[in-house]
Amino acid sequence: MIQKHKTAVSSPYMTIYDLVVPADNLLRKINDLLDFSFVYEELKNKYCHDNGRNAIDPIRMFKYLLLKTIFDLSDVDGVERSKYDMSFKYFLDMTPEEAVIEPSSLTKFRKLRLQDMNLLDLLINKTVEIAIEKKIIKSKTIIVDSTHTKARYNQKTPREILMNRSKNVRKAIYKVDEAMKERFPTKPTTDTLDDEITYCQKLVEVIEKEAHLCEYPKIKEPLNLLKETIADDMEQLRSMRDQDARVGHKSADSSFLGYKTHLAICEERIITAAHITTGEKPDGKQLPTLVEKSKVAGIEVEEAIGDMAYSEKDNISYCQEEDIKLISKLNPVVTQGIRKKEDEFEFNKDAGMFVCKAGHLAIRKKRHGKTETGKNPTLRYYFDVKKCQTCPFQEGCYKKGAKSKTYSVSIKSTEQTDQEEFQNSEYFKKKAKERYKIEAKNSELKHRHGYDVAFSSGLVGMELQGAMAIFTVNLKRILKLMERE
Structure with missing residues (x-):
């Protein structure tokens, strides 16, 4: 049963937050910026309202996922940190002495509450709405590009994944207590996945008996990752395949297996639209979708900047119909015939x-x-x-x-002839230089928020990961721009 979200229960220790969570703390600033009640409104139909045990507040569950993305943590480590990090507890609307959730609750929340809802567009539109209200977005230009994310399971065999993660755990332990090597179970001599799983389970059991070792952060994190792989990903390990992942090409001689996130950002570097596809989908075909999504979010689009992948004839015609200037160089093959x-x-x-x-x-x-x-x-x-x-x-x-x-x-078609003439103008050349902004945004997603590799399998999981990552970078960007005002 779900109840309307309430602020933290009164506690004699609440004043501690004023001492340990300063005004310039990122989580305090996000809490001040955004009213998270929209999460309750979107998810309330996923819960029963008059029967059963009280459910964990959906806003708190959503915030846990946001913390995972902001700080690039596993479920276990995110919940563990919320035990002692006062900024986490403050952000989660908890009293300082309040108990945390079970990490497994996050898996259930993702699977049962967030399925079948367009979370990606919802969160992007929410941040764009805030940016427009704060008068941060002033431009009428979007910049488009795509970034690729490798599939989680197909890059290595399931056995290789387990071997690598158990190896990381052992290495961390040897740095603290090399004598543990004598207590560990014998490594499997076969190449079967079941034997590797059994070995990892026994390894975890031995380590957890040594409570003092589990308190070391450098041991705890790889150990939690191994346990999470065994427990939560068992079905995926056995299936040995991400069924939705597809091969895409970064260049003529390099490829990847996974997904593409097609993005549009405004010149203020806030993501205004995203569309996630499997890896083989072409970039250029997504331009109308990104433009239309940006418009729905509240952006007035007068210009679209992209690389030559977006200069195909259909896009030129579409932009002419929508009265949009397309800043995208024609492929040399087209300009030459x-x-x-x-x-x-x-x-x-x-x-x-x-x-x-x-x-x-x-x-x-x-x-x-x-x-x-x-x-x-x-x-x-x-x-x-x-x-x-x-x-x-x-x-x-x-x-x-x-x-x-x-x-x-x-x-060349008439459209392409006109585009070639526009391409040679000084205005076109000047605006084309703005494209670097989206490349920097792609880099931020990958290197700061774990967007280079999928957290789970399937297109649905990738859309959830994309929604939380984009929501995070947009909030951080809005806060940064507000500080400059």
Whole structure:
């Protein structure tokens, strides 16, 4: 049963917060900035209101997840820290002497309360709403890009994951008490996952008997991670696969297995929209989605800045229809016209025809294809077949017996021609330099909030991770901008 959120119960020790949680503490500033009652309103239908035991306050559960993201902690370590860290207790609306939750409650909260709700858009829209109210967002420009997140389980085999985590625990213990090596169970000699799980379970049992060792933070954290992997991730370890993860490409010769988060930020570096997909999805196709989500969040979009992945013809047309300036360079293939064998055919501007490697000029040209098909039309250049039949360079160029020899070049669409003209303007060149801002935001997500590797498996888990990470970086950015005002 759920009850309406209440502030912390009165306690004779409440004044301690005024002494140990200063005004410039990040968690105090977040509490002062944001009314978390919206969490209750969004989740109240997930609970029973008139039957059963009282549920843990959903706002407190949500704040626990936020603390995990802000400080990059596991469930166990996040709850453990809330036992003694007064800033955590203050943020969670707890009295100083109040008992903490069981870490397993967070897993249930994620699975039972946060499923089937669009948390990603909800949290982004909430932070954008705050930024607009505080008059922080003044620009009408969004910058778009994507960042990749590796799948948690497929990078290594389940057995390798367990081996690595048990190794980290042993190394931490040897630094404190090398004699423990004699008490540890014998490592498995087989390559089976079940034997590795059994070994890790026995290892944990031996360590936990040595209570003094478990008090060392450098031992406690890797030990908790190993226990969490065995307990919470057993099903995933046995399945040996993240079913939703897909292979994506960062460049022509490098790839990753996992997910993509497509982002839009304003020039003030607040994320205004996000769309999470599997790793193989192309970046450019997500532009209309990011623009529309930004508008729903309250952003007036007059410009969109992105790399050349966003300059495809459909995006140019979309931006023209929406009266949005697209600051995205055309792919060189488009600006030059799509050509094959460029080293064998050169354009003679005086004749308006192509010349082949042998120096033969095309005798005529003809336009092919209709714009209604959605594909760019082509200009086809025709050469004198009689010359081709006796040409010393005919191998690989002219097929014997063929009745014609042609060379085709795609024609830029009207939209692309206009975009190329805009691309050459000084305004375009100046605005394009703003794109670095989103690359810095991607780096912040990965290196400060653990966004380089997925916390769990599946697209749903990735969306939850993305929601909390983006909510965190937006709140921190808003606070930073407010301090400058």
